[in-house]
Amino acid sequence: MIPEFKEGSYFTGIDKATDQLINFIKNPEALEKFKELIKERDSKQDRIANIVLSIFGFFFLIAGVFVIYQSVKIALKIFKKFFTAEIGLIFFTINILVYTLYFCFGFGLLAVVIFGILQKSGFNVKPFIASNTVLLLCISVGVFILTSTIKTVVNLVVKNKTKLSFSLFKSDYNSFITAIKSIGSTNGRSGGSSSSTYSSSGSSSSSSSFSGGGGSSGGGGASGSW
Numbered sequence: 171m172i173p174e175f176k177e178g179s180y181f182t183g184i185d186k187a188t189d190q191l192i193n194f195i196k197n198p199e200a201l202e203k204f205k206e207l208i209k210e211r212d213s214k215q216d217r218i219a220n221i222v223l224s225i226f227g228f229f230f231l232i233a234g235v236f237v238i239y240q241s242v243k244i245a246l247k248i249f250k251k252f253f254t255a256e257i258g259l260i261f262f263t264i265n266i267l268v269y270t271l272y273f274c275f276g277f278g279l280l281a282v283v284i285f286g287i288l289q290k291s292g293f294n295v296k297p298f299i300a301s302n303t304v305l306l307l308c309i310s311v312g313v314f315i316l317t318s319t320i321k322t323v324v325n326l327v328v329k330n331k332t333k334l335s336f337s338l339f340k341s342d343y344n345s346f347i348t349a350i351k352s353i354g355s356t357n358g359r360s361g362g363s364s365s366s367t368y369s370s371s372g373s374s375s376s377s378s379s380f381s382g383g384g385g386s387s388g389g390g391g392a393s394g395s396w
Contacts, residue, residue, distance in 0.1 A: 223286070231283045237276030241269045242318065249322035255335040270311055277310045 245266065252262040288295045299306075326332040 220290075223290075227283045227286060230279045234276045234279030234283065237279065238273060241273040241276060242314070245269050245273070245314070245318045246322055249318050250326065252336070253322060253326055253334050254332065255337040258337040258339045260339060266315070270314065273314050274307060274311065277307070281306070 248257070248262060248265045248269065251257045252259070257265070285295050285299060323334075326334065
C-alpha cells in the first residue's frame with residue numbers, strides 16, 4: 171500500500187491493502203508469518219540503534235573519565251598550594267569553583283552513560299533522575315572536594331611532614347593559566363614569578379622576574395604581607 175501511495179495511486183494501494191487483510195483473515199498462517207517479518211525488521215533496527223548508541227556511549231565514557239581525571243589532578247595541586255600558603259583563600263576559592271564546574275561536566279557525561287545502560291537493561295531510572303538530580307550533583311561535588319582535601323592533607327602532613335600554613339590574599343595567576351592550558355594540551359609550559367610587598371601606610375612595591383633555559387621555564391607565585 172505504501173509504495174502505491176507514494177506514487178499517488180491511492181485506490182490501487184487501498185485495494186492491495188484490502189486484499190492483504192482478507193488473506194490474513196482466511197489464512198492465519200500468513201498473518202503469523204507477517205508478524206514474524208515485522209519482528210525481524212524491528213529486531214534489526216534495534217541492533218543498529220544499539221550499535222550506534224554503544225559507540226556514542228563509549229566516547230562519552232572516555233570523555234567523562236578524562237575530564238574527571240584532569241579536574242582531580244589539578245584540584246590536588248590547588249589544594250596543595252593553599253595548604254602551603256602558596257595561594258590565598260580568595261584565589262583558592264575561585265580556582266576550586268572553576269574546577270568543580272569542570273568536574274561536574276565530566277560527572278554528567280558519566281551519568282548519561284551509566285543511566286543509559288540501566289535504562290536499556292530494563293530499570294526505570296527516569297523518575298529517580300528527575301527527583302534526585304540536584305542531590306546526586308551535590309553528593310558528587312562533596313565527594314570531590316572532601317577526597318581532594320583528605321588526600322592533600324595526608325600527603326603533606328603524614329608523608330612529607332609538612333607544616334600547614336595559610337594565606338588570605340596570595341595569588342598565582344601564572345599557575346592558574348597554565349593549569350587551564352593543561353586541560354586540553356600537555357605541550358610546553360611557561361612560567362614566571364612575581365612578588366609584592368605592601369606596607370601598612372598603603373604604599374607598595376613590586377618586582378617580577380622570568381627565567382628559562384633548555385626549552386623550558388619554571389614559574390612561581392605572588393606573595394603579599396600586611
